[in-house]
Amino acid sequence: MSLQFATDTNALPLYIIEKDALGDFLNSLPVMQRVWVETSGFTGAAGSVVVLPGEGGAPAGAIVGYGSVATRARGRFHVAAVVTKLPEASWKIATDLPQDDLEEAALGWLLATYRYDRYASQSAPKARLVTPDRIDGARIEAIAAGEALTRDLINTPASDMGPQELEEATQNLANQHGATLAVTRGDDLHAANLPMIHTVGRASDRAPRLLDMSWGDSGPQLVLVGKGVCFDTGGLNLKPGGSMGLMKKDMGGSAATLGLAHMIMALRLKLRLRVLIPAVENSVSANAFRPQDILTSRKGLTVEINNTDAEGRLVLADALTLADEENPDLIISMATLTGAARVAVGPDLVPFYxxxxxxxxxLAQSADRVRxxxxxxxxxxxxEAMIEPGIADLDNAPKGGFAGSITAALFLRRFVSDDQPYIHFDMYGWQPSAAPARPKGGVGQATRAVLDALPDLLGLE
Structure with a gap:
């Protein structure tokens, strides 16, 4: 799906007006249009819209309600809320918004046109936005394309998005940008000393694998590690049916890293990028790993398995060790890792460590700037003592459930060197209900904030 700006030079004006400024703006309109807006009951509430009539009844423009500062703070992408309400035409923002607001409006518009139509046709909005003045349109389009890739991957059910299909999606991305992809599959994971990736994925007839994509030949090195559990039954600690319903999204971390990788490569950032994705299914069969098993990781640390449903941290551990061996300038892991994170901050906020x-x-400044x-x-x-069981170096699922997101993050930190710059994101990867620019379904999280912060984090020019 192509999320791009229009190039029409005859676009209609789109006025984005705060509620308190509506009266003054209406006084600047021709009498017919002012009366039309007043009689329509338009108040300037955030996300509302009224089309201005022109000669012969054709649209002459539109006013988008921008609410107040207080109401805007309770959401984001307010302009995107009107995309499906506008008639078919090309539109041009005609209001002098602050730069961050203008970029949010432009990106939100493109994201609002996203549709996942692989299995059923869906109508897309017909209103098109011309690249706003003062906007780097190519950058916004690259970000939107990366987000669309993430959404597509998460939305695809496990029947069509197993380890092999995730490998193919990664290969397609590598081909698009001239990157290289190395893949270690099945029993070869043992020879490559990636034992926990193999152990978690061996019960499935869809072979586990490590995807290792590289791009760029100069600049600081960034390694993205994404959890690629394409479906999580919980293993022998089988999830109840209600908890298994969204487990197609358990590869959301890998989807986010690939979306971010697209943004980085499309924008030709001056860095060396490596993406590591342990792609597995956590399935049930006679050779599934068991509670009380003790696994030896690539780093040599032993791990007692106290819950086979805490498998994401196991596959990430081997990948993080591999990443750490190159002493990169920054390692970032992204994973749909713990339900504890959702209890703590809900589905919209992403905890990071x-x-x-x-x-x-x-990161906090960038997150606020790009919404x-x-x-x-x-x-x-x-x-730390909570993840040390005594019989082994580490416990993959401490009893009691306290601080579950923190203990999972501490577990992962054990697999990078003490002086290695490292950030971990414990994301949800799913929009529970439709919101402006975010339809219900898979969603990218943290990627835009990371992209915005990279120049500062890596000292990029």
Whole structure:
């Protein structure tokens, strides 16, 4: 699906007006249009719209309600809410918005045109937006395309998005940008010393694999590690049916890393990118790994399995160890890792972990600027004892359930060096109900904030 701006030079004006400024704006209109708006009951509420009549009844423009600062703070992408309400035409923003608001409006418009139509046709909005003045249209289109890739991958059911299909999607992305992809599959994972990836995925007849994509030959090195559990039954600790319903999205971390990778490569950022995706299914069969098994990781740390449904951290651990061996400038892991994160902050906020206050501040500023909400959580060292079972170096599922997102993050941190810059995101990857620019279904999270922060995090020009 192509999410692009229109190039029509005869676009209709789109006025984005705050509620308190509506009266003054209406006084600037011709009498006919002012009376039309007043009698329509339009108040300027955020996300509302009224079309202005022209000669012969044809549209002459439209007013988008921008609400107030207080009401806008309770949501985002308010302009995107009107895309499906406007008649077919090309539109041009005719209001001098602050730069961040203008970029949000432009991106939100493109994202509002996204439709997942692989299995059933869906009508797309017919209103088109001309690239706004002061906007880098190519950058916004690259971000929208990366987000669309993430959504497509998450929305695809596991019947059509197993490890092989995830490999094919990664290969397609590599081909698009001139990147290289190396794949280690099945029993070869043992020879490559990636034992926990093999162990988690061996029960499925769809072979587990590690996808290793590289791009760029100069600049600082960034490694993205994405959880690619294409379906999670819970293994022998089988999930109840209600908890298994959305497990096609358990590869949301890998989908996010691929979407972010597209943005980075399309924008030709001056860095060396590596993407590592352990792609597996956590299935049930006679050779599935068991509770109380003790696994030896690539790093040599032993892990006691106290719940086979805590498998994401196992496959990420081997991939993080591999990433750490190159001493990159930054490692970022993205994963739909814990239900505890959802209990703590809900589906819209993404908890992230870093030991660097400067990194946290940079991410928080970018998250606010690009409307991609994040919330810092602590690598709380006193909880380290909770992931140490005694019989092995680590416990993959500490009893009691306290601080589940934190203990999972602490587990992952054990597989990177103490001085290695590292950020972990514990995302949801799913929009539970439709919102402006975000239809119900798979959604990218944290990627736009990371992209915005990369120049600061890596010292890019």
């Amino acid at each position: 870093t030991d660097s206050n400067a990194t946290a501040a940079s 991609d909400p994040l919330w810092r959580m602590p690598f709380h060292d006193p909880y």
